[in-house]
Every structure is written in structure tokens, then in C-alpha cells.
Amino acid sequence: MKKKYISVKDSMLKFQLEQLGAEVCNIKEPLYYIKFTIHGTKFRYLYHINRKNKYFLERISPYNMPIAGFDLEENIINSIKIDIEKFKNAKNSKKFENFIYTNQDIVNIAKIFEKIYLHYNISKYDLKEINDEICNIKSKLEDIVKTNKIVYDVDEDIEIY
Incomplete structure (x- = not known):
């Protein structure tokens, strides 16, 4: 019986995402791939439901x-809506492409660091x-939050650890 409940929930979520303009692909239940293209920017999400319905x-x-x-x-729908709204707002910046490339670099650095750590005796x-450099970056990000104007305000705290 639980399987049918999950399928109904999946159907409702898929329908709501499609109403937002997404293409939802069931890779293998319970894993879903969500595609949006908004103003030329491709957004891709993955979500899955675990055995505890989380x-x-x-x-x-x-x-x-x-x-x-x-x-x-519903929280998935709301998160995706907010995420896309923030990107729509950010896309107004002349620095948008640079922002995307910088974030991609940060993700790649994390992957490279993991590979090095797992393969070498550092x-x-x-x-x-490396830790000192990361502290410098964190400090710079804290300064940016303190000294720059907010352009998108939601009930979301930005914490820099």
C-alpha cells in the first residue's frame, strides 16, 4: 500500500512542476530529473524520495x-520556485556569467581536493x-555580506562558517 501512496505523491509533484514549465523525467523510481530553461539558462535538478518518504x-x-x-x-516546489526567482534576479547583473563560472570553479576545486586527499598523503x-586560503575566502565572503547592498531579500539567513 505504501508504494501506491508514494506514486500518488510523485504524480502530484510531477504535475505541479510541469505547471511551472518543467520537464520531469523519472530516471528510476524514486529518482527524478527536472529540467527548466529560463531566459537561456538551463536549470537542472534531481530529487529522490527515500524509504521514510523524505x-x-x-x-x-x-x-x-x-x-x-x-x-x-510542497517544499520541493517552493524551493525550486525561490531558487529560480533568485537566478532570474541575478541574471540582471552584468556579472552573471562570471558568477556561474566562479561557482563551477568552486565545485571543481572541491572535487579536485577530494581526489587529492583520497589518493595522496598530503x-x-x-x-x-589550503586551510589558510579557505579562511581568506571565507573572510572575503563575510566582508561582501557586510558591505554590499542586498538585491534579493527572502526569509533566508546567509551564514558563513
Whole structure:
């Protein structure tokens, strides 16, 4: 009986996403691929439902970013709506393409770091140097949040750890 409940929930979610203009592909139940193209920018998301009926949403394009886990399918819809609205707003900037490339670089750096860490015995000096550079980047991001004008305001705290 649980299987039918999940299928009904999946159908409702798929319908709501299609109403937003998405193409929803069932890769293999319970994994779904969501495609939007808005003003020339491709948005791609993956979501899946685990055995406890919890949803996990991840943006995979224009760059990869885990978004969140949810209890309700409505939260997926709302998250995608907000995500796309923020990108529509950001696209007004002349720096939009640079922003996308920078984020892609950050994702690639994380992947490279993981490969290096898993394949090499990194010296404590190299690791400290990398950590120092990351602290510098975090500090710069904190400065940006403190000193720049907000252009998109939602009930979302930006925390920089």
C-alpha cells in the first residue's frame, strides 16, 4: 500500500512542476530529473524520495549544489520556485556569467581536493596552506555580506562558517 501512496505523491509533484514549465523525467523510481530553461539558462535538478518518504533536492545546473531535505513535496516546489526567482534576479547583473563560472570553479576545486586527499598523503604544511586560503575566502565572503547592498531579500539567513 505504501508504494501506491508514494506514486500518488510523485504524480502530484510531477504535475505541479510541469505547471511551472518543467520537464520531469523519472530516471528510476524514486529518482527524478527536472529540467527548466529560463531566459537561456538551463536549470537542472534531481530529487529522490527515500524509504521514510523524505525528499532530497539537489540543483545540478547551472552548477551543482545540494539544496535540502524535506518532509513534504510542497517544499520541493517552493524551493525550486525561490531558487529560480533568485537566478532570474541575478541574471540582471552584468556579472552573471562570471558568477556561474566562479561557482563551477568552486565545485571543481572541491572535487579536485577530494581526489587529492583520497589518493595522496598530503603534508600538514600543504593542508595548512589550503586551510589558510579557505579562511581568506571565507573572510572575503563575510566582508561582501557586510558591505554590499542586498538585491534579493527572502526569509533566508546567509551564514558563513
